Amino acid sequence: MSTDPTPPDAWAYETAAVQTAIPRGLGETIGFPIHAAAAFQFDTLEEAQQEFQVNDGLSYARLQNPTVRALETRISALEGGAATVAVSTGQAATLTSILSVCRAGDHVVSASSLFGGTTGMLNNILPLMGITATLVPGTPEAIAGAMQDNTRLVWAEMISNPAGDVPDIAALAGIAHSHGALLAIDNTCGGVGYLCRPLEHGADIVSQSLTKWAGGHGTVLGGSVTVGTRHDLGGNPIYTDGGEQSVLKVRGDHALAWRQRWLGAHQIGMTLAPHSAFLIAHGLETLGLRLRRESETALALAQWLRAHEKVGRVSYPGLPDHPSHANAMRQLPRGQGAVMAFEVPDPAAFLSRVRVLRIAPNLGDVRTLVVHPWTTTHGRVPEAARYAAGVTPTTIRMSVGVEDLEDLKADIEQAL
Numbered sequence: 001m002s003t004d005p006t007p008p009d010a011w012a013y014e015t016a017a018v019q020t021a022i023p024r025g026l027g028e029t030i031g032f033p034i035h036a037a038a039a040f041q042f043d044t045l046e047e048a049q050q051e052f053q054v055n056d057g058l059s060y061a062r063l064q065n066p067t068v069r070a071l072e073t074r075i076s077a078l079e080g081g082a083a084t085v086a087v088s089t090g091q092a093a094t095l096t097s098i099l100s101v102c103r104a105g106d107h108v109v110s111a112s113s114l115f116g117g118t119t120g121m122l123n124n125i126l127p128l129m130g131i132t133a134t135l136v137p138g139t140p141e142a143i144a145g146a147m148q149d150n151t152r153l154v155w156a157e158m159i160s161n162p163a164g165d166v167p168d169i170a171a172l173a174g175i176a177h178s179h180g181a182l183l184a185i186d187n188t189c190g191g192v193g194y195l196c197r198p199l200e201h202g203a204d205i206v207s208q209s210l211t212k213w214a215g216g217h218g219t220v221l222g223g224s225v226t227v228g229t230r231h232d233l234g235g236n237p238i239y240t241d242g243g244e245q246s247v248l249k250v251r252g253d254h255a256l257a258w259r260q261r262w263l264g265a266h267q268i269g270m271t272l273a274p275h276s277a278f279l280i281a282h283g284l285e286t287l288g289l290r291l292r293r294e295s296e297t298a299l300a301l302a303q304w305l306r307a308h309e310k311v312g313r314v315s316y317p318g319l320p321d322h323p324s325h326a327n328a329m330r331q332l333p334r335g336q337g338a339v340m341a342f343e344v345p346d347p348a349a350f351l352s353r354v355r356v357l358r359i360a361p362n363l364g365d366v367r368t369l370v371v372h373p374w375t376t377t378h379g380r381v382p383e384a385a386r387y388a389a390g391v392t393p394t395t396i397r398m399s400v401g402v403e404d405l406e407d408l409k410a411d412i413e414q415a416l
């Protein structure tokens with residue numbers, strides 16, 4: 001089965017989001033058909049043998065499924081990448097990204113303003129495999145100071161939450177590359193290339209949770225890893241061991257993408273389900289529209305909250321007084337995201353009164369969601385690290401949805 005031939009480079013985001021990767025054949029649906037399949041059949045033994053040698057077609061659905069593949073093609077187009085592997089969650093994407101360039105004895109340098117699950121992965125899970133990590137503030141100076149001889153990967157989040165930190169991708173890429181390491185950006189809050197395309201700024205790996213803005217409706221879990229072809233793996237023994245038979249020699253420009261699919265889907269089995277891929281592909285079709293509006297509403301709310309007498313510090317990278325404002329305006333020209341943090345005198349009382357705002361630990365939903373990070377999302381993070389991530393006992397994190405601005409203001413006003 002083929003997919004529509006597409007010229008993604010010539011299309012705007014909103015066009016590519018609805019036009020790319022629609023599978024043809026099988027009844028010619030306009031949207032994505034769901035291939036509910038565990039395995040695919042061959043006409044002859046020779047065909048099966050051929051497929052098992054190259055593993056780039058359809059055999060067993062842990063490796064590839066047409067619905068999932070179509071989603072991957074669409075994500076590559078929207079991120080401006082060469083290849084994508086879709087996996088079951090954002091956590092699975094993080095693990096796939098890190099293991100694709102690190103093995104026992106290797107080291108990761110990460111910006112410390114991170115999603116809690118990533119902090120846990122770096123501090124608790126990777127050490128089980130002999131991989132260590134150093135977490136430092138995401139400034140180029142601090143990242144450069146933490147690099148070691150065995151550092152293979154630098155990691156940062158595009159718009160961390162709730163602090164709203166925005167890394168200087170080009171600067172971090174320069175540091176990583178000068179040490180023979182790669183730069184991975186968690187682009188969950190960059191909205192699958194709508195607000196930011198990290199590969200265009202010099203990143204090598206784009207890892208993200210599709211659960212958030214891609215799905216967009218709080219109905220599905222997913223993750224993805226997208227790469228280009230310009231990265232240099234020549235100094236990484238994972239890719240060069242084995243001489244003529246090394247991964248780099250055999251796979252060439254596609255070595256990194258090949259290994260990510262092999263690890264995440266084929267071997268570890270964190271495969272995305274076709275029903276989930278279908279829901280995420282639908283979410284992507286309106287992601288640009290949603291995130292444009294959500295960013296506009298978020299900026300208006302941040303300005304309003306900052307002037308509110310009952311509200312303390314407001315943290316949103318679209319505000320001129322945010323430490324990441326310059327980085328944000330340069331790398332996020334379409335909008336500075338839908339997430340902000342603000343301080344209220346009594347978080348428990350505030351959250352007990354909200355009606356339009358919903359208390360839930362998700363991001364990127366069409367509905368506006370709020371949480372008290374100190375006691376929920378960041379509850380297990382050591383106290384010093386919570387403060388470092390911009391979380392205090394009175395912080396409220398808000399992911400702005402598509403509701404009307406005045407309705408949101410009225411709800412916050414009465415809850416304060």
Ligand SMILES: *Cc1c(COP(=O)(O)O)cnc(C)c1O
Nearest residue numbers: 089090091115186188209211222
């Ligand atoms: C939610 C999130 C993840 C993890 O994604 P899941 O789909 O929940 O596994 C990773 N990074 C960031 C920035 C997130 O917000």
